[in-house]
Amino acid sequence: MKNKLFALVLALVMALSLFGCGQKPAADDTDDAPETVTVTDMIGRELELTPGSYQRVVCIGAGALRLYSYVGDVSLLCGVEDIDNTTLSERPQMFDGVARPYVMVYGDTFAALPSCGVGGPNAQAAEAEKILSCTPDIIVSEYEDTDKADALQQQTGVPVVTLRTGVDGVFSDDFRGSITLLGKIFGKETRAAELLSFVESETAELGRRTADIAEDAKPSVYVCGLGNWGTTNHLMTVQDYSTFRVAHIKNAVSGLSASGIQPIEAEKFTALGADMDIMLIDAAAVKNIKPLYAEDSGMFDSCKAWQNGQVYLEMAYNAYYTNYEIALANAWFAAKCAYPDQFADIDMTEKLNEITGAFLDKGIAEDIYRMPNSFGGYQQIDTAAFFR
Structure with a gap:
């Protein structure tokens, strides 16, 4: 009986050994280690x-x-x-x-x-x-x-x-x-x-819609309120503005000695005013412009854009550096202000939701508009009422 049991155990051990010989060795853990x-x-x-x-x-x-x-x-x-x-x-x-x-x-x-x-x-x-x-x-x-x-x-x-x-x-x-x-x-x-890819597609579409607009048909657009949050106002602008370049928008500002965001003199602002068809104000500047307007509205009222009701509010894109999704949405808004016919199909709330969805997986346009310093969102400004 013992001999039979021993033979059975031996056969089982040999079978398991043969089975093991036919298997691939377990992979070394180091094979899957990140490179x-x-x-x-x-x-x-x-x-x-x-x-x-x-x-x-x-x-x-x-x-x-x-x-x-x-x-x-x-x-x-x-x-x-x-x-x-x-x-x-x-x-x-x-x-x-x-x-x-x-x-x-x-x-x-x-x-x-x-x-x-x-x-x-x-x-x-x-x-x-x-x-x-x-x-x-x-x-x-x-x-x-x-x-x-x-x-x-x-x-x-x-x-x-x-x-x-x-x-x-x-x-x-x-x-x-x-x-x-x-x-x-x-x-x-x-x-x-x-x-x-999304940003590239948006950029290309902005360019496609505006590429064939003749130079003499382009309004002169002034953007202000750029730069540092606490100090910016109507004099803070830029002549080499990437948003304008992408959307083929004619910048009212040129001939500055330096590149980048910078303040211009009040006299320069007044001189530009006669040919300023459209003014875009970044929401970051509103709190600083209001007291200046209350003190002396003449500088503002002399601007063509101000006189003709062509003053628009874009969302603040600079808050602890650049809000990239808002900067992209601002490009669409600037293009829509400059070329309303080419962008008649664009609803800014829908566009902003699309953009924040792409960047952060959530459409939050209404939440952005509700922020105190968004003043209700993208809009054409009634300057007399808005800055009162």
Whole structure:
């Protein structure tokens, strides 16, 4: 009996051994390990990164969290700057009345996170100790300074990836590069490509609708209220405005000695007024224009656009740097104001919902309009009543 039992066990062991010999060996866990690659960030720093592996993210500096919110998974955030946590009483509050769509969509998520620093336009450097307390495994930064990025990386022991925004905002190579970089780092290449494809399509459509308009048929358009939120007014303008370039809009301003957003002299504004067919006012400037208009309305009333009721309000696109989705919507609004026939089919609420849906997966036009410093949304202004 024992011999039979032994023979049976031996046969079973041999069968199992033969079965095992016919199987492929189990894959080594290292075969599936994420690959480390060399990545160049937007200020030219080379970093050794492991795309798709990061689980704890902090974003610091003006615009970093906004850009990440367009592409990345906000559930991976492990800290947030105070300026983006609207539940805190002690925080920079200069943007509370203006729309910041990424905060409007993800504010509840941000409110549940610990602080990685105060943030805000007055913050000149990252707060390493607060960042370390959040235990990130990667830092996304908008402090466009190589020495600061290298120092922070050394202090924290985790990669610091620096983005760049660019003077042309949503239409810039820097925006495209930053979105592409985020997609690569966080394994969101498809999402990044979809967003950039949408922006490219919108840009192309703006150009297509306006490309054949003759120069002598183009109205002269003045845009103001650009630049820093707290100081901008009717004199703050730009001659090389990417929005106008994309939509083939004739800029009332030319011949300035410098490029970029800048104030012009009051005399220059008055001189331009006679040929100013349309005035676009960014909502950021309204609070500063109102007292100026009350003090001396003559400068404004002398403008052709003011006299003819051709003054329009666009949404504030600059709040803790550029609201890229609003900047794109503003381009459609500017084109609609300049060329109403070519854009008669465009409803700005529908367009803004489409754009915020593409950027943040949610149409929030009405929420944007309800913000105090949106003044009800895109509109043609009755200047006498509006600035009273």
